[in-house]
Amino acid sequence: MADKREVKISVKGLKKSFGKLQVLKGIDTEIKAGEVICVIGPSGSGKSTFLRCLNRLEEATDGEILVDGESITAPKADVNKIRRHIGMVFQQFNLFPHYTAKENVMLAPVELKLKTKKEAEEKAIQLLNRVGLSDKADQKPRQLSGGQQQRVAIARALAMEPDIMLFDEPTSALDPEMVCEVLDVMRELAAEGMTMVVVTHEMGFAHDVADRVFFIDEGIIMEQGTPEEVMDNPKNERTQSFLSKVL
Amino acid sequence: MNINLIKVFNESHDLLLNGLKMTVQITLLSLIIALVLGIFICLMNISPYRILKVIAKFYIWLIRGTPMLVQAFYFYFAVPQLIQAITGAPFRIDIFTAGVITLSMNAGAYIAEIFRGSIEAVNVGQMEAARSLGLSYGKSMQKIILPQAIRICLPSLVNQFIITLKDSTILYAIGLPEIMNQAKVYVGRTMQSFATYTWVAIFFLVIVTVLSFISKMVERRLNA
Numbered sequence: 001m002a003d004k005r006e007v008k009i010s011v012k013g014l015k016k017s018f019g020k021l022q023v024l025k026g027i028d029t030e031i032k033a034g035e036v037i038c039v040i041g042p043s044g045s046g047k048s049t050f051l052r053c054l055n056r057l058e059e060a061t062d063g064e065i066l067v068d069g070e071s072i073t074a075p076k077a078d079v080n081k082i083r084r085h086i087g088m089v090f091q092q093f094n095l096f097p098h099y100t101a102k103e104n105v106m107l108a109p110v111e112l113k114l115k116t117k118k119e120a121e122e123k124a125i126q127l128l129n130r131v132g133l134s135d136k137a138d139q140k141p142r143q144l145s146g147g148q149q150q151r152v153a154i155a156r157a158l159a160m161e162p163d164i165m166l167f168d169e170p171t172s173a174l175d176p177e178m179v180c181e182v183l184d185v186m187r188e189l190a191a192e193g194m195t196m197v198v199v200t201h202e203m204g205f206a207h208d209v210a211d212r213v214f215f216i217d218e219g220i221i222m223e224q225g226t227p228e229e230v231m232d233n234p235k236n237e238r239t240q241s242f243l244s245k246v247l
Numbered sequence: 248m249n250i251n252l253i254k255v256f257n258e259s260h261d262l263l264l265n266g267l268k269m270t271v272q273i274t275l276l277s278l279i280i281a282l283v284l285g286i287f288i289c290l291m292n293i294s295p296y297r298i299l300k301v302i303a304k305f306y307i308w309l310i311r312g313t314p315m316l317v318q319a320f321y322f323y324f325a326v327p328q329l330i331q332a333i334t335g336a337p338f339r340i341d342i343f344t345a346g347v348i349t350l351s352m353n354a355g356a357y358i359a360e361i362f363r364g365s366i367e368a369v370n371v372g373q374m375e376a377a378r379s380l381g382l383s384y385g386k387s388m389q390k391i392i393l394p395q396a397i398r399i400c401l402p403s404l405v406n407q408f409i410i411t412l413k414d415s416t417i418l419y420a421i422g423l424p425e426i427m428n429q430a431k432v433y434v435g436r437t438m439q440s441f442a443t444y445t446w447v448a449i450f451f452l453v454i455v456t457v458l459s460f461i462s463k464m465v466e467r468r469l470n471a
Contacts, residue, residue: 084381094376
């Protein structure tokens, strides 16, 4: 069935260097609408860089990325427009500390004049409700726990009504007891059919939720396939060695 | 010689307070100019255009690398002579103007660095988060980075205000009738150096204390 879904993101020969250091050495892949991709791999392997290239937080050195058939890496591509429908969730949450949870969620739709203040506020409350935080709407980020902050950050990204969500190690900065509440929100999102790319160290989550798992090492996708293929029966030696260390 | 603080105050307060008025006026005017100058220099310094960056860095290097006393003499005596030599016509600069130029150019360089430091102190993740939502660079600066940078820069900014206020006494050397000059005049007449300079110090302490108090209150309100 997966094959019949339309291609959402198409990555062709993606390379990225920082100075002399080549972090991505040629990534080719297609991600279909509604697919959940979990990206695993050792730290420094380039998996976060890959994710950050998908919304041009990092500029690709070479190669092309198409979203809905349109190149986002073209020099004339409007990066602000592209980012509107690609939500991003960071390891360090990056909530705006001078705004309340509700204001964090409302900010972008109001500033970009996509919604009136009143509409945005209603939507924000609805989204905070969805991530289980309607009672925290008027709290500042510093009054919230890490898990709560990350859920607000997810709501903030969803406020732009994206059709793709990128997660950059969303639970790595959390205390263990808060990991679940964030993963549960992500699970729901996946079940609702959101196209998701998740860089994660949560192997259980990847195994349960991912449609496909990418194992990235040394700047390339070393192995990819269903969680059963990649995680239970890895063929690549590097994948085997990595999984034996983390599982 | 008797030291009588009260008597000296009664006799000298017209003169000293006049000088203090000049000190406060020139400081306020210079700080307003310095703030605008600081914003521009800072924007040039963080802009992606190399030539603007170089100009900003050169300016800051020049001001930071020279004593303010030299700068004051330069703007009051040296530059007019240079202009005169170039144009051939007699040229003089008003002492108040020279004082304002000195103080504002000096404070402007330091304020530019304070602004730059504060903007850079805001976590890079803030800009990334804002840009990821589709906000432009300018909007992200305006709504996300600058409000946080202002909070960060406030203590250093007030500190610079205090330094500029106190440094304005250096303009005594070019003859600006600010508080030190007036005090010197009074001491020359009465030889009451201890009492007079004590009052000068007290005046500064009062103003600086009030400034610090106000800045604490503003900071508390911003952080609430």
